[in-house]
Amino acid sequence: MDKTRPLFPTLLKTVFLASSLLISAQAHSQDAVAPTGNASAEALKWSGDGLKIELQALTPDLTRAFFIGRGFPKKAVELLANEACVFRSAIGHSSQNSADPSVTIELKKWRVIKGAKAHGLRTREMWREIWKSRKLDQSARTAFHWALIPTEQTYSVTDYNWGMLTFMEKPGTKFDLEIAWRVGNEPKTHIFKALQCGRDQSE
Amino acid sequence: MNLAKLLFLMAMIAGAALMIAPQPSHAEMQLLHKVPRTPQAPNVELPDLDGKMIKLSDFKGKVVLVNFWATWCPPCRKEIPSMQRAWKILEKEDVMMLAIHIGGSMDKIWTFLTDYDVDFPVLFDAGGKSPKGWPLVGLPTSFVVDTQGRIALRAIGGREWDDPKLIQEILVLKKVPATVPPSP
Numbered sequence: 001m002d003k004t005r006p007l008f009p010t011l012l013k014t015v016f017l018a019s020s021l022l023i024s025a026q027a028h029s030q031d032a033v034a035p036t037g038n039a040s041a042e043a044l045k046w047s048g049d050g051l052k053i054e055l056q057a058l059t060p061d062l063t064r065a066f067f068i069g070r071g072f073p074k075k076a077v078e079l080l081a082n083e084a085c086v087f088r089s090a091i092g093h094s095s096q097n098s099a100d101p102s103v104t105i106e107l108k109k110w111r112v113i114k115g116a117k118a119h120g121l122r123t124r125e126m127w128r129e130i131w132k133s134r135k136l137d138q139s140a141r142t143a144f145h146w147a148l149i150p151t152e153q154t155y156s157v158t159d160y161n162w163g164m165l166t167f168m169e170k171p172g173t174k175f176d177l178e179i180a181w182r183v184g185n186e187p188k189t190h191i192f193k194a195l196q197c198g199r200d201q202s203e
Numbered sequence: 204m205n206l207a208k209l210l211f212l213m214a215m216i217a218g219a220a221l222m223i224a225p226q227p228s229h230a231e232m233q234l235l236h237k238v239p240r241t242p243q244a245p246n247v248e249l250p251d252l253d254g255k256m257i258k259l260s261d262f263k264g265k266v267v268l269v270n271f272w273a274t275w276c277p278p279c280r281k282e283i284p285s286m287q288r289a290w291k292i293l294e295k296e297d298v299m300m301l302a303i304h305i306g307g308s309m310d311k312i313w314t315f316l317t318d319y320d321v322d323f324p325v326l327f328d329a330g331g332k333s334p335k336g337w338p339l340v341g342l343p344t345s346f347v348v349d350t351q352g353r354i355a356l357r358a359i360g361g362r363e364w365d366d367p368k369l370i371q372e373i374l375v376l377k378k379v380p381a382t383v384p385p386s387p
Contacts, residue, residue, distance in 0.1 A: 070275065070307075090278075091226035092360060096232050142306035142331035146273060150340035153359070155235045161341040162278050 044089075048190060050103040052094035052160065057198035058086045060171050070143040076136060082123070084106040085169040085197035089140040089149055092160020101184035104154040109180035112167050113191070118178075122166045143198035206262060206285050225331065226319040233362050235372050241353040244269070244346070245336030249303065249326040252313060257326055259301065259348070264381040267299040267348040268364075271339055274307060274315040276362035279343040289364035290323040296374055300324065305331045305342065347373050 040087060044058040050115045058066070060081035080086060093103050111118045124145050131141045149163035177192045247259040247269070259267065270286065272279035283302075290300050292330075300323045304312050309327050316325065337346065338357065347356040353375055362369060 024257065064277070098232075099235060139306055139308070139329060142329075143273070143275070146305050146331065146342050147275065153340055156358060157233055158234045159236070159358070160278070162276055162360075163341060198380075 015018070032093060044192065044195070046190070046192070047094040049181075049188045050094055050100065051094045051105070051179075051181050051190075053088075053179070054088075054090040055165070055177075055192070055195065058088055058164075058197060059200050062197050062198065063201050066147075067144075070147065071137060071140045072144075073136070073140075076131070076134065076140070080166075082171065083168065085167040085171070085173060087165045087166050087167065087195075088162075090162045091149060091153075091155075093157050094156040095157050098157050100157055102156050104152065104182045105149075106180050106182070107151045108150065109164075110168065113176040113178060114169075114173075119168070123167050124150060125150045127166070163190040164191035167197065169197050171197050173197045178199045229245060233346065233358075233366050233369060235358050235362075235369060238346070238354045238357050241349070241355050242338070244348045244352055244354045247301070247326070249328050249333060251324050251326055252309065252316075257301070257324060259353075261276040262299045263352060265297060265299050265366060266300060266350060266376045268293065268341035268345060268373060269337075269348060270300070270302045270343060271305055271334060271337075272302055272343045273305050274311060276342045282343060283321060285362070285364040285366075286323065287319065287321045289370060290321075292365065292367040292370055293373065294323075296377070298373060298377070301326055303328055303333055305334065327337050342343055344349065347376060348381045349376045355379075 042063070043054050045054050058094065059105045063081045063084070063192055064077050065085045067080055067085075072080070091105055093100075095164065107121050107123055110121050112121065127144060127148070128141070129143065136144075147164050149161060153161055157163075167177070174194055177195050178189055179192070180187065180189050212315060244259060246265075248256060251257050259269070268289075270282075273281075274280065286300070286302065293300060302321075303326045305328050307327075307329070309329075312325065312327060338354070339346075341359065343361055345358045345362070346354050349355040356372065364370075
């Protein structure tokens with residue numbers, strides 16, 4: 001039992017914050033707002049050039065809750081909560097015209113920009129190697145793979161996916177995000193300014 | 204409250220919190236898309252929630268709607284009620300439906316499905332191996348396999364499956380001859 005004791009304050013805090021989020025999120029409208037990164041209850045919605053995207057930072061506690069629920073051990077959960085900067089996302093084709101070309105996202109071309117520095121996202125394939133070296137249980141690896149947005153995905157009209165994105169920054173970090181996609185074969189980019197990784201209210 | 208109960212409660216609350224987050228609306232129009240070159244559907248052999256082994260090849264000659272999903276995926280959860288309504292229509296038309304849960308545990312799926320009155324077959328793929336060979340990279344994704352065992356249609360993301368237009372697109376595949384006529 002001693003091993004479980006340190007977990008309890010975090011777990012209780014998570015239950016409390018998740019409950020608060022439920023209540024506050026229900027009170028929010030569907031209007032597009034920029035995420036503040038505080039309670040992570042607000043989602044950024046954007047659409048343009050065939051792409052529709054929603055981004056919402058998860059707090060470290062919500063990240064813990066999600067991945068503990070998927071059978072992740074504490075060490076892996078803490079890595080995700082403290083270093084991964086997890087965003088929930090929904091990405092899809094924005095058009096309602098069935099004749100429009102397909103849209104392809106390419107996460108390998110997305111950039112996290114902080115001042116003059118930039119780096120890429122950590123994709124499923126990169127995480128797979130990390131979990132393999134950490135000998136993570138196969139069921140947790142499977143859940144993780146499918147919980148992340150695919151590294152490359154082509155959407156036809158009305159298609160969309162849901163999944164997590166990992167930007168690999170500390171909680172509360174502010175950054176710009178350059179996203180890249182193709183409409184048919186035509187490359188497109190867009191920059192979201194001043195996104196912020198989720199942080200717990202006590203931080 | 205013991206640790207297991209607390210973890211379960213926490214996961215359920217977090218799941219609900221993630222689920223209520225806004226998603227792209229597909230209310231205006233829904234489409235099933237033709238799969239280029241209609242590849243042969245890889246066979247799937249998995250246990251259902253009673254532990255009985257089910258094979259896709261058991262339904263040779265039938266149209267089969269194959270849905271890949273997970274309990275923690277909000278659009279997957281959202282489409283389950285409409286899948287059940289569609290199943291009530293498709294079952295009478297001799298069309299099969301298989302919902303394949305990727306990863307997780309049987310207990311969690313059981314618990315989750317107690318909130319949904321579903322009676323279409325739900326298969327359990329603990330190791331997440333079943334998508335191999337299917338043109339599938341994200342959840343939910345659904346495919347309609349035609350009477351010749353080919354992947355004819357696909358939908359990436361959730362759908363309202365009881366939409367008469369989608370039902371019609373599925374039923375049309377019943378007209379495909381179950382066997383390929385020999386070449387002259």
